[in-house]
Amino acid sequence: MNTKTIAIIGAGFCGSTLAVHLLRHPPVTALKILLISRPGSMARGVAYSTRARAHVLNV
Incomplete structure (x- = not known):
């Protein structure tokens, strides 16, 4: 195979959402998923990784 x-x-x-979707709905063939990111930044995109107190809403 x-x-x-x-x-x-x-x-x-x-x-991250794409990886979850692929894991929940795998294709018929065997699948290997590599999720590549900088260390310590998993599921923390630019919008959610800010430390500025003024950034209270992602719009």
Whole structure:
């Protein structure tokens, strides 16, 4: 059986959500998912990783 590999660059909201979707609805063929991100930034995109108190809403 051939294993397909999908590399997702960036583990912000979109990358993390895509990985979850692929894991919940796997294709018929074997699948390997690589979620690539900087250390300590998993599921913390630019909009959610700010430390500025003025940033209270992501719009």
